[in-house]
Amino acid sequence: MNSKSYTLDGIGEVVVRKHHQARRITIKLRPGQPPRVVIPQLMAFDRGFQFAVEKRDWIAEHLPIIDNFTNRLFYNEERPFSSRLHTVRFVRCNIRCVQAVKADGGYEMRFPADTDFGSIRVQRQIEMFLTEMLRHEAKHYLPDRVAKLAAAHGFSYNRLTVKNVHTRWGSCSAQNNINLNIHLMRLPEYLSDFVILHELCHTVHKNHGPKFHQLLDTLVGGHEKQLDKELNKYKIQI
Ligand SMILES: [Zn+2]
Structure with a gap:
């Protein structure tokens, strides 16, 4: 026994x-x-x-x-991770410590040969790397994108902050400070834009009343409900 x-x-x-x-x-x-x-x-x-x-x-x-x-996918050699901008592949090779290197326009995360991708410890390491990658992408991409969309539609906002939270894609404070989730970098650009426009509309209307929806719906060509549905299919997790 x-x-x-x-x-x-x-x-x-x-x-x-x-x-x-x-x-x-x-x-x-x-x-x-x-x-x-x-x-x-x-x-x-x-x-x-x-x-x-x-x-x-x-x-x-x-x-x-x-x-x-x-409840989430386990990443391994057969299951890479893709953000909108980069793909991360996970490989085992003859090394002692975990390394992440740039490869093929994305990254390769290298693990010692005896690594068990089924272990939580390894998945945590992967999650930490992917989180930092998304944060890096978000900090480079989102400020320009928000400025561009705000200028295009005549919105003004105060400060933009990029965050890793698990409850919402974005928020807008009473002072018109906008918070956006780093996980937007996993969405197609049109859905990321939809979230940004949603928060920009809050600089004008603070609640989710009819005027808010009217404004947002106009900005997305009458597709607000459909885009909302699509957005709901995505989980805010790695
Ligand atoms: Zn809202």
């Missing part, structure tokens, strides 16, 4: 598994799987479970993060 199942209060099933290469106890969390405690071959299963009991708070804190990952 190489593994044994336990039930941990507040968590559910926990699997303790012996591994011949393990030198110490570790806990592994994987999407869609019960927490797994890996122990050295000669250690008793109960000692492994005791470790899970001691780490219950840590497991409870991290499981929701893992769940979050189950």
Whole structure:
């Protein structure tokens, strides 16, 4: 017998598994799987479970993060990431540390040969890199684009800030400061423009009343409802 199942209060099933290469106890969390405690071959299963009991708070804190990952794509060698401007490919090669290099008009993120793309730690590294890339793109692209659209339609605004938030594409304050999400860089340009125009309309109308919609609808050729629907198909996550 190489593994044994336990039930941990507040968590559910926990699997303790012996591994011949393990030198110490570790806990592994994987999407869609019960927490797994890996122990050295000669250690008793109960000692492994005791470790899970001691780490219950840590497991409870991290499981929701893992769940979050189950709802999103895992990036790997077969599944690159594309923003509107760049594609990032993920490759394994004979290196010791993770590197990101420019390649083919995009980036190549290089991982050591034994990297497990199914691990949360690796996916977090990927997410951090992609977030920084989107932020970089957004800071270069959005200020000019907003200025251009504002000038074209006679809007004025105060300050533009680029943010990474998970709740909305953009916002406009009472002082006409506009916030835009870095995730706009994942959208086709016409949808990104739609979000920008939406916020620019708020410099004139602060609420979502009929006048607001009338103005926005006119600016997008009568397609506001359709564009809204298209926008809703995109999640604000990597
Ligand atoms: Zn709005």
